[in-house]
Amino acid sequence: MKSKMKPFSINVGRGNKTYPVFETSLTHLSKDVSRFVKGISSLFCVVDANVFSLYKPRIDELLKKISKSHRLIVIPSGERTKSQKSLDRLVGYFLSEGIDRNSFVMAIGGGVTTDIVGFASSITLRGISWGAIPTTLLGMLDAAIGAKTGINSVYGKNLIGNLCRPKFVAVAPEFVLTQSRAQFLSGAAEAVKSYGISGDPSPVELIQILDNPTRVDPGVIRGVIFKCARMKSRVVSADEREKGEREALNFGHTIGHAIESSMNYRGITHGRAVAAGMIGAIYLSEKYSRAKKGEYAELLALAREIASSGRRIETIKDIVISALASDKKNRSGKNRFVLLKGIGKPYITVVSGKRDIDRAVEISLVALNVK
Numbered sequence: 001m002k003s004k005m006k007p008f009s010i011n012v013g014r015g016n017k018t019y020p021v022f023e024t025s026l027t028h029l030s031k032d033v034s035r036f037v038k039g040i041s042s043l044f045c046v047v048d049a050n051v052f053s054l055y056k057p058r059i060d061e062l063l064k065k066i067s068k069s070h071r072l073i074v075i076p077s078g079e080r081t082k083s084q085k086s087l088d089r090l091v092g093y094f095l096s097e098g099i100d101r102n103s104f105v106m107a108i109g110g111g112v113t114t115d116i117v118g119f120a121s122s123i124t125l126r127g128i129s130w131g132a133i134p135t136t137l138l139g140m141l142d143a144a145i146g147a148k149t150g151i152n153s154v155y156g157k158n159l160i161g162n163l164c165r166p167k168f169v170a171v172a173p174e175f176v177l178t179q180s181r182a183q184f185l186s187g188a189a190e191a192v193k194s195y196g197i198s199g200d201p202s203p204v205e206l207i208q209i210l211d212n213p214t215r216v217d218p219g220v221i222r223g224v225i226f227k228c229a230r231m232k233s234r235v236v237s238a239d240e241r242e243k244g245e246r247e248a249l250n251f252g253h254t255i256g257h258a259i260e261s262s263m264n265y266r267g268i269t270h271g272r273a274v275a276a277g278m279i280g281a282i283y284l285s286e287k288y289s290r291a292k293k294g295e296y297a298e299l300l301a302l303a304r305e306i307a308s309s310g311r312r313i314e315t316i317k318d319i320v321i322s323a324l325a326s327d328k329k330n331r332s333g334k335n336r337f338v339l340l341k342g343i344g345k346p347y348i349t350v351v352s353g354k355r356d357i358d359r360a361v362e363i364s365l366v367a368l369n370v371k
């Protein structure tokens with residue numbers, strides 16, 4: 001993906017505990033990643049099955065170039081892979097193949113792969129170094145950054161996990177060109193969220209990427225990835241353990257997660273649910289804090305476009321509302337929302353007005369079915 005912008009590189013973290021999120025390309029991946037695996041005893045590369053079938057020759061070549069001793073593990077695609085069973089298998093494989101403290105684990109795939117592989121690395125021998133090569137838009141601008149790793153359980157999503165910093169996050173934007181439109185839009189929703197809470201990237205750039213990633217100027221996609229990755233890196237560097245500022249990254253996620261949970265995480269992408277959740281959060285923002293008239297017009301239009309993409313979705317409002325009651329962000333049984341005082345001005349608040357929450361959920365659900 002060529003454009004005039006120089007490849008970006010962002011340092012995440014503070015002091016001597018930083019790691020780089022840097023841009024590379026499919027052509028330069030092996031050269032750019034090799035410096036992180038110098039002197040290791042063995043490389044364990046874990047790849048998402050769909051990614052492997054699309055990029056097998058590239059991945060084989062990458063592994064040959066960067067390590068003399070490597071194992072390749074292909075894991076099934078999809079959210080169900082973030083399970084205790086898959087984790088057991090992965091760690092079991094590492095141990096049975098003689099992984100040691102000087103080995104390195106590398107994840108190639110979307111957020112599912114980087115989440116489970118990062119977690120497996122963090123608990124094997126109490127911590128093996130790992131690196132991430134995200135292959136989805138969502139992974140590049142969000143999931144692979146910030147050191148949160150984990151799996152799902154019968155009690156909910158991402159409830160078992162760890163903070164474990166990777167040694168690097170290597171972003172090759174060309175990977176997104178083979179994503180399905182629905183998955184691409186799922187990542188784009190997090191970019192729209194970035195605009196809502198930080199004002200960056202701009203609506204003009206976002207409108208372009210929503211149109212069609214294969215027709216857009218590559219520089220626009222790279223610019224959007226860079227701006228979102230920079231925003232997330234800044235926030236997690238200041239508040240890695242989510243004691244304050246990092247919570248703002250949950251804009252749209254309170255209702256979004258409740259929608260996903262009410263559907264058992266099937267039939268809707270994470271981003272589409274978050275886009276619908278942002279529409280509910282904008283409604284509450286307008287109600288609870290004053291903003292200039294029309295302040296959220298562009299944000300709403302972008303979120304609506306993603307929420308209404310794809311097939312109609314039948315959700316039952318009452319189930320979504322009861323899912324809200326078990327949100328892990330709740331405190332003393334009250335729902336916490338990230339609302340806006342304007343574009344780029346997020347704040348966290350408890351919303352206790354039941355009628356307001358009902359209405360926000362209703363508006364979010366309607367947005368999923370407007371054609």
Ligand SMILES: NC(=O)c1ccc[n+]([C@@H]2O[C@H](COP(=O)([O-])OP(=O)(O)OC[C@H]3O[C@@H](n4cnc5c(N)ncnc54)[C@H](O)[C@@H]3O)[C@@H](O)[C@H]2O)c1
Nearest residue numbers: 050077078110111112113135136138139143148175178179
């Ligand atoms: N750790 C974090 O901070 C964080 C943040 C946000 C999301 N997440 C997690 O990320 C996950 C969602 O990530 P995701 O949207 O990347 O999902 P994903 O990893 O399931 O990937 C989505 C789909 O795209 C396919 N795919 C991946 N790369 C491809 C490519 N280049 N071309 C074609 N197909 C490709 C995958 O096989 C899969 O079917 C969720 O589990 C979520 O909880 C984690």
